[in-house]
Amino acid sequence: MNDFFAFVREHSSKLIEQTLTHIGLTFVSLLAALLIGVPLGIVIARRRRLASGILALAGVLQTIPSVALLGFLIPLLGIGAGPALVALFLYALLPIIRNTYVGITGVSPLLKEAAQGVGMTDRQILTKVELPLALPVIFAGIRTATVINVGVATLAAYVAAGGLGEFIFSGIALSNVNMMLAGAIPAALLAVLFDFLLAQLQQLSGKRLRVGALAFLLLTPFLSAFYLLPGREDKLIAGFAHEFYGRSDGYPGLQKTYGLLLRPRLIDQNLMYEAIHRKQVDIISGYSTDGRIKAYDLVVLDDNRHAFPPYDAALVVRQATLNRYVDLATTLNLLAGKLTDSVMTALNYQVDYQKKSTEDVAQNFLKQVGLYKRPAPGERTETIVMGTKVFTEQYILAELCRQLVEGQTALRVVTRTGLGGTQICFDALRTGSTDFSPEYTGTGLLVVLQPSADTLRALPMQPDSVYQFVRQQYVTNYKLDWLKPLGFNNSYCLMMRREQAQKLGIRSIDDLTRFLSK
Numbered sequence: 001m002n003d004f005f006a007f008v009r010e011h012s013s014k015l016i017e018q019t020l021t022h023i024g025l026t027f028v029s030l031l032a033a034l035l036i037g038v039p040l041g042i043v044i045a046r047r048r049r050l051a052s053g054i055l056a057l058a059g060v061l062q063t064i065p066s067v068a069l070l071g072f073l074i075p076l077l078g079i080g081a082g083p084a085l086v087a088l089f090l091y092a093l094l095p096i097i098r099n100t101y102v103g104i105t106g107v108s109p110l111l112k113e114a115a116q117g118v119g120m121t122d123r124q125i126l127t128k129v130e131l132p133l134a135l136p137v138i139f140a141g142i143r144t145a146t147v148i149n150v151g152v153a154t155l156a157a158y159v160a161a162g163g164l165g166e167f168i169f170s171g172i173a174l175s176n177v178n179m180m181l182a183g184a185i186p187a188a189l190l191a192v193l194f195d196f197l198l199a200q201l202q203q204l205s206g207k208r209l210r211v212g213a214l215a216f217l218l219l220t221p222f223l224s225a226f227y228l229l230p231g232r233e234d235k236l237i238a239g240f241a242h243e244f245y246g247r248s249d250g251y252p253g254l255q256k257t258y259g260l261l262l263r264p265r266l267i268d269q270n271l272m273y274e275a276i277h278r279k280q281v282d283i284i285s286g287y288s289t290d291g292r293i294k295a296y297d298l299v300v301l302d303d304n305r306h307a308f309p310p311y312d313a314a315l316v317v318r319q320a321t322l323n324r325y326v327d328l329a330t331t332l333n334l335l336a337g338k339l340t341d342s343v344m345t346a347l348n349y350q351v352d353y354q355k356k357s358t359e360d361v362a363q364n365f366l367k368q369v370g371l372y373k374r375p376a377p378g379e380r381t382e383t384i385v386m387g388t389k390v391f392t393e394q395y396i397l398a399e400l401c402r403q404l405v406e407g408q409t410a411l412r413v414v415t416r417t418g419l420g421g422t423q424i425c426f427d428a429l430r431t432g433s434t435d436f437s438p439e440y441t442g443t444g445l446l447v448v449l450q451p452s453a454d455t456l457r458a459l460p461m462q463p464d465s466v467y468q469f470v471r472q473q474y475v476t477n478y479k480l481d482w483l484k485p486l487g488f489n490n491s492y493c494l495m496m497r498r499e500q501a502q503k504l505g506i507r508s509i510d511d512l513t514r515f516l517s518k
Helices: 002-010 012-046 048-063 066-077 081-105 109-117 122-158 165-174 177-202 206-228 242-246 251-258 272-277 319-324 328-335 341-352 358-368 392-408 422-431 441-449 453-458 463-478 498-504 509-517
Strands: 238-240 283-287 298-300 313-318 383-387 412-416 436-440 480-482 492-497
Touching (some): 002 177, 012 048, 012 081, 012 122, 012 165, 012 177, 048 081, 066 122, 122 165, 122 177, 122 206, 165 177, 165 242, 165 422, 177 206, 238 242, 238 272, 251 509, 272 283, 298 498, 313 328, 319 480, 328 392, 341 392, 358 392, 383 392, 383 422, 392 436, 422 436
Parallel strands (some): 383 436
Antiparallel strands (some): 283 492, 298 492
């Protein structure tokens, strides 16, 4: 727990900022849901033939998985606040519409007849009889919508909309429990706090309840304004992957080497390229062999101070697996040196931009280099498992290895391509959940091994030196072996749109640092 509290103290300013953003996201969407949901509930209470259709539609929206809903909205609205707020608004609608409808239709018909008997109009009956009596039920729906939105708002970080999900996503990517808890605990406390306060409000009666409802309606826009609090204006907007933002060889390394100061938006790494293409961000983190560099006419900024170490790709295999299947290393090493930087970039381009399947791309490449063999028929009794991280290049490598091994040997290869960040992939290897994975020497050095500063200073940052050091340490400490390098160096890098970089005269990270400091 001491480590957790130390982490919270160290990141207190960002934690407060993202907590306020989270509250703002919750109440902006809740306010919109109230403005639409309550009147709609009143309408279907008056015209009950519409009720089943509207409630069914709202129910269907409620059942759509949140990530799937965001994925549907991103092509329409891009990234940022738009898709996040629309998703939260849609999730809040059902409990508000349904409880408004149930509350009003639950008012005794005798009371409404009595109100008509004393000459009240329909509007007066609604405002003086039905709504006051339905308020406890309506507030129950608001409580439900608020708690739902606090939870779903953590996914706003997936689309660079901020909130406590930034800590959760970064913690998952880095397997940093303290970081995950720093996002999860405040989010849970917010849900409990808002539910408790609304429960107290719901329990009021008569005039107090009406005064409380009015106070809540006035307070909601105020809480919504937390999302609109002005921040520092940056000359250029950066969008970084959650893992890059937290890794020592990512943004922290750039800060240390260049003194680079940015306030990046954290975004899922698969959405960064779409964001820069749509001009919603100006700088992104990425990988030097990514095919979308060519597709979107991006330029890689020169790392002239060598903040990023060599990232030579190789396959990491459990020694126990190599000992059990003696031909496996020889088979996998057939790929050694075949995948140059230009070749890997072209393969990524075919999948990312030309939308070809990884299976077809891998098969065509293996045929070109004379390594493709059709798998022999018959049952395969032995299975090995390959794990990868969640990006295109690793999917391609997984398919290359699967087709190669199944064509050259009697083994069956099962691929697990959803293992998230580096630490998750490494833990799966170490514990035996997977047998082998593609990895990069710089990642193995700085993220997994994390040698002392003295060791790093003494280690020449050359491809061969880093490869030999990492391989030796993996074998000694984890019983994992690095096979021969595949032939390409997929370094972390910063990218900008070519047109913008040329206009601003930015060719390197040094140039970027000088531009931002003006």
